[in-house]
Amino acid sequence: xxxxxxxxxxxxxxxxxxxxxxxxxxxxxxxxxxxxxxxxxxxxxxxxxxxxxxxxxxxxxxxxxxxxxxxxxxxxxxxxxxxxxxxxxxxxxxxxxxxxxxxxxxxxxxxxxxxxxxxxxxxxxxxxxxxxxxxxxxxxxxxxxxxxxxxxxxxxxxxxxxxxxxxxxxxxxxxxxxxxxxxxxxxxxxxxxxxxxxxxxxxxxxxxxxxxxxxxxxxxxxxxxxxxxxxxxxxxxxxxxxxxxxxxxxxxxxxx
Ligand code: PGA
Numbered sequence: 001x002x003x004x005x006x007x008x009x010x011x012x013x014x015x016x017x018x019x020x021x022x023x024x025x026x027x028x029x030x031x032x033x034x035x036x037x038x039x040x041x042x043x044x045x046x047x048x049x050x051x052x053x054x055x056x057x058x059x060x061x062x063x064x065x066x067x068x069x070x071x072x073x074x075x076x077x078x079x080x081x082x083x084x085x086x087x088x089x090x091x092x093x094x095x096x097x098x099x100x101x102x103x104x105x106x107x108x109x110x111x112x113x114x115x116x117x118x119x120x121x122x123x124x125x126x127x128x129x130x131x132x133x134x135x136x137x138x139x140x141x142x143x144x145x146x147x148x149x150x151x152x153x154x155x156x157x158x159x160x161x162x163x164x165x166x167x168x169x170x171x172x173x174x175x176x177x178x179x180x181x182x183x184x185x186x187x188x189x190x191x192x193x194x195x196x197x198x199x200x201x202x203x204x205x206x207x208x209x210x211x212x213x214x215x216x217x218x219x220x221x222x223x224x225x226x227x228x229x230x231x232x233x234x235x236x237x238x239x240x241x242x243x244x245x246x247x248x249x250x251x252x253x254x255x256x
Contacts, residue, residue, distance in 0.1 A: 006211050008227065008234035008254040009167055011043035011066055011128060012241025013096060013215075023050035027057035029244035033252075035061040040234065040255035043094050043128075044241075048082050051090050066094030066128065069102060072112075072119040084116075084123040095120045096128045096236070098154060100173045110153025117154055117166075126165040128236065129154055130215070131194065135174035143172075144193040151197045163202055168212045169236040170194055175216025177238060181226070187214040188229035195231060220249035227254050 018026060023046045034042045045066040046054045055065050071081035087095055097120065098113035117127045131150040133143045147170065158166075170191050175182050182190075191212045199207035214226055215236030226232050234254050240246040 006209065006233045007039070007041055009041040009043065009211050009213060010234045010247075010251045010254050011045055011094065011096070011169075011213070011236050012247050013068060013099070013236055013238050014044070014046045014241060015068065015101070015238060016047060017242055018046060018050060020050050020053060023047070024053050024057050026242065026244055027054040027063075030248055031058050031061050031063060033244075033248040034063050037251055037255045040251050042251045045094070045096060051087070051092060055091050064093045065091060066096065067092050068096050068099070070095050070097070070116055070120055070125075072115040074119070074123070084120040084125055087120070088123040088125055092125060094126050094128055094167075096130060096169075098130045098150070100130060100132050100171060100176060104173070110150055113150075114154040114156075118158075118162075121162050121165050124165075126167065128167045128169050128213070130169045130171050130236070132171040132173050132176075132216070134172075138172065138174065143190055147190060147194055148197045151194055152201065155198070155201055158202070160202065160206070163198075163206045163210060166210065167233075168194060168198075168210065169215045170212060171215035171236060177217070179217050181217035181219075181222050182214065184222075184225045184229050184232070187226060188231045191229075191231040218250060220246050220253070223250045223253035224256075 043064040043066045067087045070084045074085040097116045102108045131147045133146040137146045211233035213234045214232050218235040218237050219240050
């Protein structure tokens with residue numbers, strides 16, 4: 001599928017930010033400007049406790065709701081965890097799995113990430129799977145091997161129909177929250193490498209259809225250049241998604 005036929009997707013990962021009232025305010029502020037934007041799918045990923053309120057704040061608009069994480073079981077004795085069944089029941093359409101902060105700070109490995117991914121999909125959710133290398137790995141030329149290994153580790157054996165409920169976010173760890181985004185050429189090249197891994201796992205047709213975002217210090221200033229690259233199908237946005245005008249500007253850049 002030619003790049004221009006993949007609909008870009010821009011997701012705001014609010015991380016552990018916003019109180020309930022702040023979340024409602026932010027969702028209300030982006031709702032109208034995003035509602036009129038064709039050509040881009042926009043997703044808000046607030047903290048768990050604000051999912052229901054954000055769902056209500058964007059109800060009736062095309063803005064989608066996503067969670068930042070989930071457990072792999074549907075229910076049970078897992079104190080403090082949130083299940084994919086609960087997220088689906090809340091009308092979440094997306095869930096982020098394998099974010100580098102979860103890998104680095106909470107010890108999540110590819111096997112766990114793959115389990116979460118399958119559980120989420122089994123409950124009808126679409127998954128945003130994050131992959132990305134750290135600075136040392138990039139500087140020693142291991143980028144493609146690292147991101148390819150993470151993709152294979154989570155996606156090997158995925159059944160053909162499940163690929164339609166998947167988005168990959170390429171997020172170099174060194175670019176997240178640092179103000180130092182990958183260059184558009186770096187992002188394009190690595191996303192191309194990820195797409196080749198997907199082609200190897202699932203065939204050219206699925207690889208050509210799969211949306212792969214870039215994430216890491218995306219701002220209104222660098223968004224248009226990133227989105228002009230043929231491999232980049234939108235963004236996973238952290239810091240800039242907490243400012244309504246910035247998130248809307250990034251979505252607008254993806255829509256044009
Ligand atoms: P950032 O975060 O935009 O603040 O760099 C991106 C992310 O971690 O998803």
